[in-house]
Amino acid sequence: MQEIRIDLPIEELPTKWYNALPDLPAILPEPKDPADGTPTIENNRRIRPVALNEQDNSAKRWETIPGEVLEAYLRIGRPTPLQRAVSLERHLGTPAKIFFKREDVLPTGSFKLNSAIAQAYYAKQDGFEALISETGAGQWGTAVCIAAQSYGLGAKIFMARVSYEQKPYRRYFMKLCGGEVHPSPSNLTQSGKSFLLSDPQHPGSIGTGISEAIETALAHQGKYAYVSGSNLPHVLMHQTIIGLETKKQLAMAGLKPDTLISCVGGGSNCGGLMLPFLPEKFKDPDSLQFLAAESDSVPRLTKGVYEYGAGDASGLTPLTKSYTLGQGFVPPRIHVGGLRQHNGSPLVGLLRKEGLLDATALSQEEAFQAGRLFSLCEGILPAPESCHAIKAAIDSALEAKEEGEDRVIVFCLSGNGFFDLAGYEAILFKEGHQC
Amino acid sequence: MQEIRIDLPIEELPTKWYNALPDLPAILPEPKDPADGTPTIENNRRIRPVALNEQDNSAKRWETIPGEVLEAYLRIGRPTPLQRAVSLERHLGTPAKIFFKREDVLPTGSFKLNSAIAQAYYAKQDGFEALISETGAGQWGTAVCIAAQSYGLGAKIFMARVSYEQKPYRRYFMKLCGGEVHPSPSNLTQSGKSFLLSDPQHPGSIGTGISEAIETALAHQGKYAYVSGSNLPHVLMHQTIIGLETKKQLAMAGLKPDTLISCVGGGSNCGGLMLPFLPEKFKDPDSLQFLAAESDSVPRLTKGVYEYGAGDASGLTPLTKSYTLGQGFVPPRIHVGGLRQHNGSPLVGLLRKEGLLDATALSQEEAFQAGRLFSLCEGILPAPESCHAIKAAIDSALEAKEEGEDRVIVFCLSGNGFFDLAGYEAILFKEGHQC
Numbered sequence: 001m002q003e004i005r006i007d008l009p010i011e012e013l014p015t016k017w018y019n020a021l022p023d024l025p026a027i028l029p030e031p032k033d034p035a036d037g038t039p040t041i042e043n044n045r046r047i048r049p050v051a052l053n054e055q056d057n058s059a060k061r062w063e064t065i066p067g068e069v070l071e072a073y074l075r076i077g078r079p080t081p082l083q084r085a086v087s088l089e090r091h092l093g094t095p096a097k098i099f100f101k102r103e104d105v106l107p108t109g110s111f112k113l114n115s116a117i118a119q120a121y122y123a124k125q126d127g128f129e130a131l132i133s134e135t136g137a138g139q140w141g142t143a144v145c146i147a148a149q150s151y152g153l154g155a156k157i158f159m160a161r162v163s164y165e166q167k168p169y170r171r172y173f174m175k176l177c178g179g180e181v182h183p184s185p186s187n188l189t190q191s192g193k194s195f196l197l198s199d200p201q202h203p204g205s206i207g208t209g210i211s212e213a214i215e216t217a218l219a220h221q222g223k224y225a226y227v228s229g230s231n232l233p234h235v236l237m238h239q240t241i242i243g244l245e246t247k248k249q250l251a252m253a254g255l256k257p258d259t260l261i262s263c264v265g266g267g268s269n270c271g272g273l274m275l276p277f278l279p280e281k282f283k284d285p286d287s288l289q290f291l292a293a294e295s296d297s298v299p300r301l302t303k304g305v306y307e308y309g310a311g312d313a314s315g316l317t318p319l320t321k322s323y324t325l326g327q328g329f330v331p332p333r334i335h336v337g338g339l340r341q342h343n344g345s346p347l348v349g350l351l352r353k354e355g356l357l358d359a360t361a362l363s364q365e366e367a368f369q370a371g372r373l374f375s376l377c378e379g380i381l382p383a384p385e386s387c388h389a390i391k392a393a394i395d396s397a398l399e400a401k402e403e404g405e406d407r408v409i410v411f412c413l414s415g416n417g418f419f420d421l422a423g424y425e426a427i428l429f430k431e432g433h434q435c
Numbered sequence: 436m437q438e439i440r441i442d443l444p445i446e447e448l449p450t451k452w453y454n455a456l457p458d459l460p461a462i463l464p465e466p467k468d469p470a471d472g473t474p475t476i477e478n479n480r481r482i483r484p485v486a487l488n489e490q491d492n493s494a495k496r497w498e499t500i501p502g503e504v505l506e507a508y509l510r511i512g513r514p515t516p517l518q519r520a521v522s523l524e525r526h527l528g529t530p531a532k533i534f535f536k537r538e539d540v541l542p543t544g545s546f547k548l549n550s551a552i553a554q555a556y557y558a559k560q561d562g563f564e565a566l567i568s569e570t571g572a573g574q575w576g577t578a579v580c581i582a583a584q585s586y587g588l589g590a591k592i593f594m595a596r597v598s599y600e601q602k603p604y605r606r607y608f609m610k611l612c613g614g615e616v617h618p619s620p621s622n623l624t625q626s627g628k629s630f631l632l633s634d635p636q637h638p639g640s641i642g643t644g645i646s647e648a649i650e651t652a653l654a655h656q657g658k659y660a661y662v663s664g665s666n667l668p669h670v671l672m673h674q675t676i677i678g679l680e681t682k683k684q685l686a687m688a689g690l691k692p693d694t695l696i697s698c699v700g701g702g703s704n705c706g707g708l709m710l711p712f713l714p715e716k717f718k719d720p721d722s723l724q725f726l727a728a729e730s731d732s733v734p735r736l737t738k739g740v741y742e743y744g745a746g747d748a749s750g751l752t753p754l755t756k757s758y759t760l761g762q763g764f765v766p767p768r769i770h771v772g773g774l775r776q777h778n779g780s781p782l783v784g785l786l787r788k789e790g791l792l793d794a795t796a797l798s799q800e801e802a803f804q805a806g807r808l809f810s811l812c813e814g815i816l817p818a819p820e821s822c823h824a825i826k827a828a829i830d831s832a833l834e835a836k837e838e839g840e841d842r843v844i845v846f847c848l849s850g851n852g853f854f855d856l857a858g859y860e861a862i863l864f865k866e867g868h869q870c
């Protein structure tokens with residue numbers, strides 16, 4: 001039975017997150033204020049819970065997970081199963097074993113909840129009344145609303161206007177969970193108003209949402225805790241629960257991974273899966289591959305440059321160093337909202353820079369095709385973001401077949417695709433990509 | 436930790452289904468052909484896998500679950516967790532313990548997959564090429580498509596036209612999983628054509644879908660295995676996996692249930708949860724309550740009469756004896772597709788008739804309100820059908836509070852509500868039912 005699914009007993013739920021900062025091969029480049037002198041670093045500190053600021057600069061290798069967060073992890077389904085894609089392997093005729101970590105079973109539909117819960121907990125500790133954040137298509141926003149609610153906090157979400165209008169379901173979901181959702185740009189903030197002034201039909205983006213959320217938090221200090229869904233070291237640290245569980249599960253089956261794969265947007269499911277395997281990677285870099293699957297519409301890791309850049313649309317966030325396509329790059333409209341950020345995680349950037357992380361850029365067509373094949377074989381509908389990891393896993397398994405190699409491939413199934421069926425339909429059936 | 440979630444180890448997955456037929460307090464009334472002499476019983480036998488016909492009349496108390504089905508059960512997430520609604524209990528201030536069985540985590544979004552997999556397995560055994568069935572809002576149809584695909588079978592689904600048009604997501608899901616979906620009534624069958632002749636705008640229903648599916652299966656014998664999503668003894672038997680797991684999980688925590696609750700449409704999640712507890716119920720009827728939560732728009736168990744009736748729209752199914760509101764009763768349009776059938780399970784009907792099953796009829800408003808409260812407290816979005824069970828569980832917990840009684844309440848969370856957010860929105864926010 002363990003051949004098909006490895007369940008970690010409840011008692012084995014990890015009780016500490018792993019902080020990779022002290023183990024990195026180089027010092028993580030610090031955030032910087034922009035040249036115009038805006039005190040973005042100080043401002044951002046003031047609107048976040050203290051513990052999270054500390055975690056971003058911590059030298060402690062292990063951070064104890066608070067008891068209430070552990071309890072919440074149990075309630076959302078952690079530890080999640082590590083499952084083997086037996087039918088997909090058979091279909092591919094590969095000698096490789098393909099495992100996937102089932103973050104799709106979490107009740108908001110993706111792994112984002114792991115960090116939202118932790119951030120809500122610390123916000124509550126610090127006496128904030130509500131969480132505030134931005135969301136693209138809505139995965140992160142939903143996680144924030146549910147996490148806030150479970151600690152008796154409010155939630156205010158700025159959602160890219162185009163998604164707000166085109167994807168009402170996630171918005172209903174957030175509202176149902178007690179959240180307040182505003183299309184961004186909105187008339188509620190100065191930055192929102194100025195975006196609308198420049199273009200009354202402004203479609204909005206994660207970037208405009210960040211600007212509006214930070215501005216609002218700054219204007220009501222102590223009321224709103226501003227929380228981020230990816231990028232920052234503390235978010236990646238919370239997500240290491242994914243990799244820590246995976247490690248224990250592989251050990252239960254007596255297996256060692258050869259390749260770890262994640263899709264990469266802001267970088268948190270990638271960091272979450274891979275960072276706990278850093279010790280193994282350092283010991284023998286060639287025996288363990290870290291592979292990031294990005295969208296070829298936003299090919300930061302494969303085509304970007306490693307330099308400082310801002311995260312939002314109006315310069316309210318500090319500049320951070322990572323792979324970027326340049327401040328002027330506008331990601332094309334794709335059906336894969338979670339991989340559309342123009343800047344990525346400094347920590348993931350550093351892994352890439354140091355040669356620890358391989359990357360592959362995939363088209364949304366091939367990703368959706370891979371997702372469809374996975375659905376047909378395994379009966380589980382993946383989120384479009386996760387489809388990128390699936391495609392990379394399939395490619396790796398076919399390589400193993402070619403080389404007659406009994407590889408152990410593990411990828412993160414970061415979310416389910418229940419809210420993305422219109423994307424599947426558009427890409428696979430309406431645009432001539434029938435398969 | 437067991438106070439919050441009880442996980443059954445993989446090795447403890449039940450390996451036999453429980454067949455209640457030999458243990459019933461009275462003989463289950465046999466199906467009958469209608470007065471016009473149509474050989475419906477014989478016809479229906481011919482289009483179903485042999486094993487399923489046998490299971491409908493079996494005297495064997497335990498049926499071994501085939502190894503391939505067990506393997507599939509593991510892959511869809513069985514055993515599913517039994518979770519405690521600690522926040523909801525706290526919110527209600529009740530001394531009762533409320534547990535819920537998490538069928539919502541299955542990859543099609545509901546418990547329906549448990550029987551779809553079994554039926555697909557037997558169809559494959561008998562050499563059928565494809566499964567054929569009907570679906571209302573799409574939960575059952577999706578389960579059929581995924582189950583068929585996993586055994587290399589095709590799938591043809593007749594979906595009520597009104598849902599086909601209003602709820603494209605489930606249709607996309609079925610298509611993506613390799614299914615062929617037709618709006619019913621269609622022009623593909625005689626019965627479809629005659630429905631359309633009587634009303635060119637015919638909205639369709641589960642009943643018209645059954646007629647079209649059976650007619651097609653009869654016209655191509657040996658090609659299509661006709662499969663049913665509820666009502667029949669074999670479906671309820673497959674679903675006993677729910678109750679058998681629950682029993683083991685409660686035993687792990689040293690608990691005995693006082694009240695078991697399910698929503699009831701065709702009756703399969705109700706039978707699935709409760710039938711395995713029949714021995715306990717017989718031993719001491721007053722110490723264990725079986726409670727069915729139905730929709731007050733289709734109050735069969737609370738207001739219907741116990742008599743023979745047909746299941747489809749044009750008399751192709753045998754007459755079965757159960758609680759019914761009469762052949763002419765047209766269920767009003769509600770947002771709760773799964774509880775709209777006009778006839779129910781003979782087995783559930785018999786339990787009710789014999790005084791073993793209590794029933795309560797709930798409005799969709801109070802059900803959605805209860806579902807919202809559950810979401811806010813537990814962070815899990817329930818299907819509207821499941822909301823009825825939640826409302827009944829809340830009422831039971833409040834009763835326990837009034838009586839100062841430390842009751843153990845267990846309900847079946849039969850599915851998630853990801854595809855039902857428009858229903859929530861319509862009922863809770865647009866129609867003045869703000870809460």
Ligand SMILES: Cc1ncc(COP(=O)(O)O)c(C=O)c1O
Nearest residue numbers: 230265266267268269338385415
């Ligand atoms: C399902 C899913 N997977 C992956 C991602 C990418 O995020 P990250 O790069 O932070 O892991 C997202 C982002 O929204 C997502 O929703």
Ligand SMILES: Cc1ncc(COP(=O)(O)O)c(C=O)c1O
Nearest residue numbers: 665700701702703704773849850
């Ligand atoms: C989520 C869900 N729960 C419950 C039901 C009711 O079915 P049954 O009465 O067979 O348990 C359905 C039927 O479609 C459903 O989709």
